[in-house]
Amino acid sequence: MKCPQCNIEMTPKTRHRINVNFCEACKGMWLEHQELDELEDEVFDFGEHDKGTLIFSSTPTAAKCPECNSILRKFKYRLYDLEMEFCENQHGYWLYEDEDTRVLELMKQEETRLKKNVKAEDKWAAMVRHMHSSSFFGNLRDRLR
Ligand SMILES: [Zn+2]
Numbered sequence: 828m829k830c831p832q833c834n835i836e837m838t839p840k841t842r843h844r845i846n847v848n849f850c851e852a853c854k855g856m857w858l859e860h861q862e863l864d865e866l867e868d869e870v871f872d873f874g875e876h877d878k879g880t881l882i883f884s885s886t887p888t889a890a891k892c893p894e895c896n897s898i899l900r901k902f903k904y905r906l907y908d909l910e911m912e913f914c915e916n917q918h919g920y921w922l923y924e925d926e927d928t929r930v931l932e933l934m935k936q937e938e939t940r941l942k943k944n945v946k947a948e949d950k951w952a953a954m955v956r957h958m959h960s961s962s963f964f965g966n967l968r969d970r971l972r
């Protein structure tokens with residue numbers, strides 16, 4: 828699989844318990860669509876009604892999906908103001924250099940603030956599963972119309 832930004836072959840890597848395709852050149856990573864696991868509410872609580880407000884706008888980018896060659900779209904996940912790119916055909920997500928680490932750091936801060944005994948790594952894994960869920964995609968697609 829080639830990096831959507833630099834077009835060089837990516838290497839499979841496990842980062843913060845998530846399997847990604849990592850680009851050694853730009854240090855970005857591609858998160859493939861995966862089987863949806865049931866979200867454990869105590870790990871990460873995405874209320875049904877909150878989902879709609881999590882996503883702002885999305886704009887087309889110059890990058891293409893490594894699987895289907897569709898233009899990737901950039902969107903802002905309101906949670907921590909994180910900017911990512913995604914394939915509209917549900918193939919996966921592109922994260923820029925160290926974005927996953929940044930999210931983890933913010934989650935750790937939130938953990939301390941809320942005094943929740945959930946590891947940031949588990950939350951991140953839950954968030955990625957959520958991003959790959961059909962409800963998240965459905966919502967994202969609705970927003971683009
Ligand atoms: Zn790259």
Ligand SMILES: [Zn+2]
Pocket residue numbers: 892893894895896897914915916917918919
């Ligand atoms: Zn695709």
